[in-house]
Amino acid sequence: MGLFSFLKNKFSKKGAPEQEKTSVEVYEKGMAKSRKAFASRLDDLSKRYGKVNAEYFEELEQILIESDVGVELSIRLIENLLDQARKEKLTEPKQINDLLVDAMFVDYATSGEAIQNEIAFRENGPTVLLVCGVNGVGKTTSIAKLAYRYQKQGKKVLLAAGDTFRAGAVEQLKVWADRLKCEIVVGKPEEDPASVAYQAAVKAKQSNYDLLIVDTAGRLQTKNNLMAELGKISRVLGKEIEDAPHEAFLIIDATTGQNGVLQAKAFKEVTSLTGIVITKMDGTSKGGIILSIRDELGLPVRFIGLGEKMEDLQEFDLDKYLYGLLLGSAE
Ligand SMILES: Nc1nc2c(ncn2[C@@H]2O[C@H](COP(=O)(O)OP(=O)(O)O)[C@@H](O)[C@H]2O)c(=O)[nH]1
Numbered sequence: 001m002g003l004f005s006f007l008k009n010k011f012s013k014k015g016a017p018e019q020e021k022t023s024v025e026v027y028e029k030g031m032a033k034s035r036k037a038f039a040s041r042l043d044d045l046s047k048r049y050g051k052v053n054a055e056y057f058e059e060l061e062q063i064l065i066e067s068d069v070g071v072e073l074s075i076r077l078i079e080n081l082l083d084q085a086r087k088e089k090l091t092e093p094k095q096i097n098d099l100l101v102d103a104m105f106v107d108y109a110t111s112g113e114a115i116q117n118e119i120a121f122r123e124n125g126p127t128v129l130l131v132c133g134v135n136g137v138g139k140t141t142s143i144a145k146l147a148y149r150y151q152k153q154g155k156k157v158l159l160a161a162g163d164t165f166r167a168g169a170v171e172q173l174k175v176w177a178d179r180l181k182c183e184i185v186v187g188k189p190e191e192d193p194a195s196v197a198y199q200a201a202v203k204a205k206q207s208n209y210d211l212l213i214v215d216t217a218g219r220l221q222t223k224n225n226l227m228a229e230l231g232k233i234s235r236v237l238g239k240e241i242e243d244a245p246h247e248a249f250l251i252i253d254a255t256t257g258q259n260g261v262l263q264a265k266a267f268k269e270v271t272s273l274t275g276i277v278i279t280k281m282d283g284t285s286k287g288g289i290i291l292s293i294r295d296e297l298g299l300p301v302r303f304i305g306l307g308e309k310m311e312d313l314q315e316f317d318l319d320k321y322l323y324g325l326l327l328g329s330a331e
């Protein structure tokens with residue numbers, strides 16, 4: 001049984017536990033655009049070719065590249081597929097497409113650091129999550145969604161409005177904090193973000209918070225500035241709370257395509273990231289970006305934004321992702 005048939009069985013509505021069902025539905029809905037671009041093109045391809053040939057593989061490679069799987073990874077996947085097809089004398093388009101899905105799965109599963117989603121909470125004292133990424137990618141809204149998630153799990157959450165650079169950014173986080181009834185530490189306009197982080201760390205420790213989430217400014221004009229600022233925030237946090245920040249998530253907007261991969265490389269150089277959050281997956285037809293980022297950076301994708309609602313930030317699940325990408329493609 002191919003992976004896709006397996007996933008179909010796993011996630012078919014009948015018999016799926018309630019909790020799973022809703023999460024799968026969020027993936028199904030949020031990945032509709034990507035699915036349209038990927039699964040229906042695979043389907044169309046297999047209908048046009050009776051037997052696979054060199055052109056088939058070329059077209060397949062094109063679909064991967066256009067889905068933002070990344071040129072290097074796309075070429076590698078297709079080369080391996082060609083080898084395997086030759087060795088095993090496979091000629092059916094459907095067999096090839098099944099193998100491709102398997103290979104996508106294996107590449108994600110085996111590239112780099114262990115797969116992990118939830119924040120690993122410390123036994124004693126607050127766990128600190130630093131959130132970075134360029135302007136507009138969805139940092140602040142993802143912070144709100146994460147706060148919502150962990151509050152629901154019974155955690156005491158504190159926010160730090162560390163994006164003191166952009167007018168309105170602090171206000172935006174404050175609005176979210178009010179809605180979520182979540183405590184927030186706010187500095188003065190244009191106050192040094194490290195000073196806000198410091199105040200928040202002190203409060204988190206004194207008042208026994210489980211989780212402190214620190215928002216940061218997203219400007220990336222010069223790498224030196226960014227490095228200095230993120231470095232300073234991290235140092236200040238680490239002085240107040242042992243080993244903080246314990247987690248550092250980079251937020252990437254899926255609609256920015258390969259540019260997101262470049263951002264990830266730039267940030268990875270200046271700060272030690274523990275994971276990626278991909279946002280706006282619902283707004284793109286190029287869902288392959290996840291595979292590309294994983295392949296190039298080795299970092300685990302921790303959460304995925306599949307829409308604007310609080311519940312639309314889901315923990316990243318490779319099976320659900322591939323299912324969302326392929327649902328409705330030819331059996
Ligand atoms: N459709 C959709 N929109 C999102 C998602 N995540 C964030 N956004 C939107 O992206 C915009 C920018 O988000 P914001 O959090 O202000 O970005 P920041 O500048 O990085 O803090 C807002 O309008 C959000 O509602 C997502 O997963 N799906």
Ligand SMILES: [Mg+2]
Pocket residue numbers: 139140141163169
């Ligand atoms: Mg923001």
